[in-house]
Amino acid sequence: MEGSHEDNGTIVGHIICNKAVVKKGNRVLPVLNFGPLNVLPEYQRRGVGWALIRAMIERAKRIDYGAILFFGRPEYYPRFGFKEADVYGIADAEGYNYLSFMAMELKEGYLKEVYGGKYFESDIYDDERNRETVRAFDREFTNG
Numbered sequence: 848m849e850g851s852h853e854d855n856g857t858i859v860g861h862i863i864c865n866k867a868v869v870k871k872g873n874r875v876l877p878v879l880n881f882g883p884l885n886v887l888p889e890y891q892r893r894g895v896g897w898a899l900i901r902a903m904i905e906r907a908k909r910i911d912y913g914a915i916l917f918f919g920r921p922e923y924y925p926r927f928g929f930k931e932a933d934v935y936g937i938a939d940a941e942g943y944n945y946l947s948f949m950a951m952e953l954k955e956g957y958l959k960e961v962y963g964g965k966y967f968e969s970d971i972y973d974d975e976r977n978r979e980t981v982r983a984f985d986r987e988f989t990n991g
């Protein structure tokens with residue numbers, strides 16, 4: 848799932864979402880992850896990021912996701928209702944918690960059954976695995 852915000856045909860902001868899971872014992876609970884979210888510098892602080900996040904949350908609810916988890920700036924996202932993942936008892940894949948690891952339930956109580964579980968992102972973020980694919984993609988724009 849992805850979305851963008853346009854101004855006269857120019858894409859000024861962009862957000863990408865992926866499938867992720869929280870695992871606790873044998874339970875594998877699907878959740879939504881997002882990132883990156885980017886807004887062109889000259890368009891920042893005008894509500895573009897806000898619009899993209901709100902649109903993502905609404906769409907995620909419509910397609911029945913129960914929660915969103917992600918890594919991001921802890922000073923920006925709490926205004927949307929995101930909390931530290933620790934509040935839901937969820938750690939990252941290595942078992943750690945920190946301010947930039949955040950979560951939000953879209954359905955109340957959705958994360959309860961994986962309290963004490965760990966969060967695993969899509970392997971689309973696996974740099975090693977995807978390095979050559981990314982380079983090939985970049986070459987389409989640089990002729991090199």
Ligand SMILES: CC(C)(COP(=O)(O)OP(=O)(O)OC[C@H]1O[C@@H](n2cnc3c(N)ncnc32)[C@H](O)[C@@H]1OP(=O)(O)O)[C@@H](O)C(=O)NCCC(=O)NCCS
Binds near residue numbers: 893
């Ligand atoms: C973070 C980002 C997505 C926010 O988008 P945005 O459209 O500027 O945000 P909004 O207009 O909806 O919200 C404005 C608020 O965001 C925060 N903010 C926006 N840009 C910021 C910046 N460059 N530095 C610090 N805070 C910033 C501020 O709190 C601001 O509120 P304020 O103007 O009252 O201080 C955007 O700044 C960006 O693309 N940054 C570079 C890439 C990045 O950091 N992405 C997020 C990775 S988690």
